[in-house]
Amino acid sequence: MLPALELPIRGRTVANVVFAAGYAGVFGGRPKWLSATGFRWGIGGAALVFAGYGVALSIPALRRLPLEVAERVPETSTLEWIALHIPVGTVLAEEAVFRGTLDPLLDDALGPVAPVAGAIDFGLWHIEPARAAGDPVAVTVAATTLAGLGFGWLRRRSGSATAPALVHLAINAGGALAPIAARWIAARRP
Known part of the structure; x- marks a missing residue:
């Protein structure tokens, strides 16, 4: 539904948070944020995530990878993207829905298969964003399903x-900052 609304980035962030709050409220979310x-x-x-980014950026062959990735900062500055849209519109909203609400419901209903079911649902949630970004859908679903398993654990x-919200934030913010850091390092090294 959200892509059909064709909202600008700030509108999508608000819509994601409103949806997450409503979803958590209706289904008895239990995020235990504090x-x-x-x-x-x-x-x-x-x-650990930031250390991984640091190691990758210190190895020339790996540092080239983020340089090949187009910097995706739609409709806003990098600062706003990293300070608002990633932590609030993506991480807070998704973690409230998936780990704060859906995972406990699945644990209660499905028992031992709940982690896999929740992770698959998280992966499938990323189909439309992958299409919108022009990313390979199967790779995105597989990667986010694996991330969902880790976040659920x-x-x-x-x-x-x-x-999981803090790790999710580190992954997404690090991914947004890695191309910038790689360009900065490349400009200072012969």
């Missing part, structure tokens, strides 16, 4: 949607 355990697991996971391990 969990100390969630913060510990999330900060640790985010640190973090939520189950920490008891909070905060842990």
